[in-house]
Amino acid sequence: MKKILYTLSLGLFLFSCKTETKTETQTITKQEDKSLTEKVVKETKKYPENLVKVFNAHGGLDLWKSMRSLEYTQEKPDGKEVTTTDLYNRKALLASENYAIGFDGQKPWLLNKTDKEYKGYDPKFGYNLxxxxxxxxFILSDDGIKFSEAEALTFEGVTYPGIKISYDNGVGATPEDIYILYYNAETFKMEWLGYTVNFVPxxxxxxxxxxxxxxWQxxxxxxxxxxxxxxxxKDDKPTTPKAPNVFTNxxxxxxxxxxAMFIKPEQAKFVD
Structure with a gap:
């Protein structure tokens, strides 16, 4: 009888321990979930409500911020150009058969792989243009950006609401740039980008x-x-389309x- 009581007591004790451990684990998990939720809510409060809806229509800012690298390919007149970017520090590499443009986190660099003079876009801006x-x-979630409402754009009978983007002093190479994101009023997907240009003489x-x-893909x-x-x-309105930029892979x-891919090769030159 004593053995039975001992066994029963031990079983109840172990069950109690397991229950307490499970409850404690659940509490920790709930706290972590709550912290993550609070972090996301705090993050999205920085942005206008309609911009958050645009982010969500494209998959969500939280998912975007979980990504670390982006790569895509463009067909250029002299061959394919592959762009790779570290999304956390914005180090970048544009690689093609005839040249490579990189950004090591501090300075852009250019590697000309031919004997001919390089005549492509300015590496100072070209590495992330x-x-x-x-x-x-998603790039509009960067720090140092200011938002305001913009006049809507009407094109071919359709009106697109706008969000104006400007920058704090010292943000980017040309903080005086202005961007306007125009979105579909029903789906909140991005439809147009209006922007000023301050780096081309x-x-x-x-x-x-x-x-x-x-x-979209x-x-x-x-x-x-x-x-x-x-x-x-013309007059701050789009007119006729040009050849599109196509992105593959x-x-x-x-x-x-x-x-290591972003480090300047010995033969390359830094660009001031």
Missing amino acids: MFYFYTMP GIDTKELHFRRYGD EVNGLLLPNTITGYGF VKLSTTAPDA
């Missing part, structure tokens, strides 16, 4: 240029452009790219 357009709307820095979005749960089409412009990953 298309990346900035490509990662819309001889261009009116107040006039809006335009790129059209809408051709899903990559790891996020909507990213399949094509982006530049437009002619798009890869998003939660794993960081190899840091």
